[in-house]
Amino acid sequence: MTWRPLPTGEFTGIDWSAPGAIDGMDPYLAWAEADGFLGYHIPGREPVPIKWMPIVIGLREGVDVRQLVDATSTQWLRIPLAYLLVPGLRHCSARVSREFFRHWRNQPALRDLIKRFELGLPVEQLPLGLTEFCTPHCRPQPPRQRVRGSVLGVIDGGLAIANAAFLDARGHTRVRHFWRQDNFYGGRWPGSPDNRRVPLDPRRAGPRPADMGYGHELDREAIDRVRAEFTRRGQVDEEAVYQYVQLWDLSHPVNHGTHVTGLATAPGGLLNPGLDDAASRSAIVAVQLDWANVLDTSGGAMNVSVLDGLMYIVSRCADDADIVANVSWGTLAGPHDGSSLLEAAMDELVDKLGGRLRITLPGGNGYQSRTHANATLAPGESLPLHWRIQPDDHTQSFLEIWLPDGAEGVSLSVAPPDRPEQAVTLRQGQSGMWTDAQGQPLWSLIYPTRSALGERGTCALLVLECTASREADHPLAPCGVWTVTLRNRGRSAVVFDAYVERDDIALGLHTGGRQSYLEDRFYDTQGNLNGWVDQPGNPTPIRRSGVFNSLSTGQRTVSVGGTRVADNGPQNLSRFARYSPQRPDPGPARAQRPDVKLVPETLAACDDNPALWGVRATGSLSGSTVRLAGTSSSAPKEARRLLNSLG
Known part of the structure; x- marks a missing residue:
């Protein structure tokens, strides 16, 4: 494998390796362009060229969707008409062409409107184009036969x-x-x-x-x-x-x-x-x-x-x-x-x-899935996380490491399985990827100073190609235990969270995905009576607490945890479904990043x-x-x- 900088995006035209290019951006978009959207197309088919990319846009305070529509062109940005039916919205979906990114790079006025944006899923199955869309000064009418009550x-x-x-x-x-x-x-x-x-x-x-x-x-x-x-x-x-x-x-x-x-x-x-x-x-x-x-x-x-x-x-x-x-x-x-x-x-x-x-x-259903780590790093302290990537995984794997504001001194080192000589260490603002002999990306670490994925602190993204494929020329990442070491080189303690992204198989489908997970010798996997919840004296960084549906942590939505109709025994073992977050949190003493949600409403x-x-x-x-x-x-x-x- 060869360590290389991220390439210039073929669709966005962004030089992802340029200083500051990844800051404030969606790291999944940077990776998707690095591997040519390989993880988004259907195996066995020739990829369909992307003409319109789906994104979600968040606008700055004082700007709404109407202002964005009137300030842009439908030649390169198209928003469904429904977003103008609720006045004053600052969030919308859109379909954008290559020209959108050219205007975004070169026009400060456009960047003054848009606070951040995230990539959708540009696979050929998803309808990428819109047949009708907002135009400057249009006034869409609500549909007829609207439901009452x-x-x-x-x-x-x-x-x-x-x-x-x-x-x-x-x-x-x-x-x-x-x-x-x-x-x-x-x-x-x-x-x-x-x-x-x-x-x-x-x-x-x-x-x-x-x-x-x-x-x-x-x-x-x-x-x-x-x-x-x-x-x-x-x-x-x-x-x-x-x-x-x-x-x-x-x-x-x-x-x-x-x-x-x-x-x-x-x-x-x-x-x-x-x-x-x-x-x-x-x-x-x-x-x-x-x-x-x-x-x-x-x-x-x-x-x-x-x-x-x-x-x-x-x-x-x-x-x-x-x-x-x-x-x-x-x-x-x-x-x-x-x-x-x-x-x-x-x-x-x-x-x-x-x-x-x-x-x-x-x-969420991942309470026992070992997909979350949480710990506090004292100044000068380092902590290794062991990420188990399974063989015969036909989908990509993702690990997000979230750090609060003021964590600029934390460096990340990544070592592939059994290859310590190929370890890479990055600080905030840096990124890169390992490629095979043909120059195809195998894995990447993207560590911006701030991220479009959230509004506090930053998120470092470690992404791996699949470990198996039916396509002979498909690049494959090594399976086994990847070691991700966080080292605090700063002067104050830093609380971090690491989340392994979901990669299981939905009901009735066969994608070839296999869920990766974290390993630690102190984590209790024996299934003992008290082994289904975090124990305060256990030093493992892997935590059940904090494993939560990431769509459900908003301030105005209602998240719902799972219980059993009938139970017996101690309440912390019997009342809750084993896969569900609990209320109250069984181990609330650990330090947390600001406003992290641990319990359902x-x-x-x-x-x-x-x-x-x-x-x-x-x-x-x-x-x-x-x-x-x-x-x-x-x-x-x-x-x-x-x-x-x-x-």
């Missing part, structure tokens, strides 16, 4: 829109609006017959929503019409409905989004006989995430897709509607202090709607008991029930409680 908003994957659990008393669907964010199917998607890209038919999947500019939309009338068309002898052929509207993934008996929506709004039925609450009568506005989101559990597209989904839900509701939006999704890395772009955007949207919008999110059951994990809820077909575990089931229960509180 109490509304459940759902952003998820696999939403069974024809399920009888989502009908009203007259037999009409309560799904008033349904937006699927994909424009076509193909590749490794659920139900996909082969590797072809097949555009969706708007006559079947629904027209493109003009205010979003991509995807396909069905309203209540269209859903009822298709259900009626495939009704025989009073029975709806739901399989035929989904074949017709091109939702092939719903042929699976279990779908995450259907289970979640059922917990939030399904009536009693077999699971809860006699249940007839306000939530079971509420209207539903549903967003089905593009399957690119589901495939990439690291959350690479979450910022754009979730923010667009929230704007869609808000735009389909009347100005006096009360909205409870549930997003049962999440990632592990991030600042964990509410300052990520998506969290800041969600907080702003809740504020702008004056309390009419509430957003529920899961606390509230709790709801997601396991039946210590032996029977998960809870039952709605299956894909009417009348079926399935069991899923995870705090993804806790969040919609809180959404249901909030809906019922509205009356």
Whole structure:
């Protein structure tokens, strides 16, 4: 391997190795350009050239989306029309061309408007272009037939829109609006017959929503019409409905989004006989995430897709509607202090709607996953972290190290497995990558003085290529234990957090991902009675406390931890689902970076008991029930409680 500076980006034109180039930027964008977006395309296909890159933009104080639109050109920046329907927003998604980055580099006036931006997920599955978008001085009108009253908003994957659990008393669907964010199917998607890209038919999947500019939309009338068309002898052929509207993934008996929506709004039925609450009568506005989101559990597209989904839900509701939006999704890395772009955007949207919008999110499922380290470095002290990268991992691995303001004296050293002579040590403001004999990047360390990923301190990103691939020429990083050593060369103590990003496999998919994790000889993996929570006297830097869904640490959103319906034994062992963050935190004595979130706002059951994990809820077909575990089931229960509180 050869150590090299980061290259000049082919899309952005940014010389990432120039002094100060990485400061204040998204390190994932720098890495994506270094490896030619290799981690974002589908194996076995030729990469499709990127013409429009999805990003999320955060504007400076006193600047809103209208001002950004009027000061720029649609030739190189395009924003969905929905972002102008809520006056004064400082956050939006956008599609940008190469010209955007040229203007951003050369025009101080543009940089004075934009505080920071983050890369979305530029894979060929995600619709990168927008058919309609904001233009200078345009005045978009709200859509017709907006929903009034109490509304459940759902952003998820696999939403069974024809399920009888989502009908009203007259037999009409309560799904008033349904937006699927994909424009076509193909590749490794659920139900996909082969590797072809097949555009969706708007006559079947629904027209493109003009205010979003991509995807396909069905309203209540269209859903009822298709259900009626495939009704025989009073029975709806739901399989035929989904074949017709091109939702092939719903042929699976279990779908995450259907289970979640059922917990939030399904009536009693077999699971809860006699249940007839306000939530079971509420209207539903549903967003089905593009399957690119589901495939990439690291959350690479979450910022754009979730923010667009929230704007869609808000735009389909009347100005006096009360909205409870549930997003049962999440990632592990991030600042964990509410300052990520998506969290800041969600907080702003809740504020702008004056309390009419509430957003529920899961606390996370990684409590035992060894993906978090936290410690205090005294002046002159060093601490090694041991990061286990698994063999046969077909996806990239990411480790974020978060440092507070005033930590300029902390250096980072990275040593690959069994190769101490190839260790690299960097200080803030430095970056680089190791390449193979063909010049292809194998791993990179990007250590800016400040980061677009958060507003406090900075984030150093260590990223590794996959360790296995079916493509003969794909660069591979070494598997084994990577040693990352933090050394405090400053004069004051520094608290740091390290987060391994999520890399597991979502329900029903096969991406080849394998979750990496941290190792330490003091960390208790024996499964003893007291071994499922942090013990105050244990010196290990690996902490369960602080393993938290990085979408759920905002100030205005509601995070929900997971408990058990029935328990026995000591409360700290039996009350909580083992994978969930706890409330209160079992080990609160450790020093923390400012405003880091450790405990959820509230709790709801997601396991039946210590032996029977998960809870039952709605299956894909009417009348079926399935069991899923995870705090993804806790969040919609809180959404249901909030809906019922509205009356």
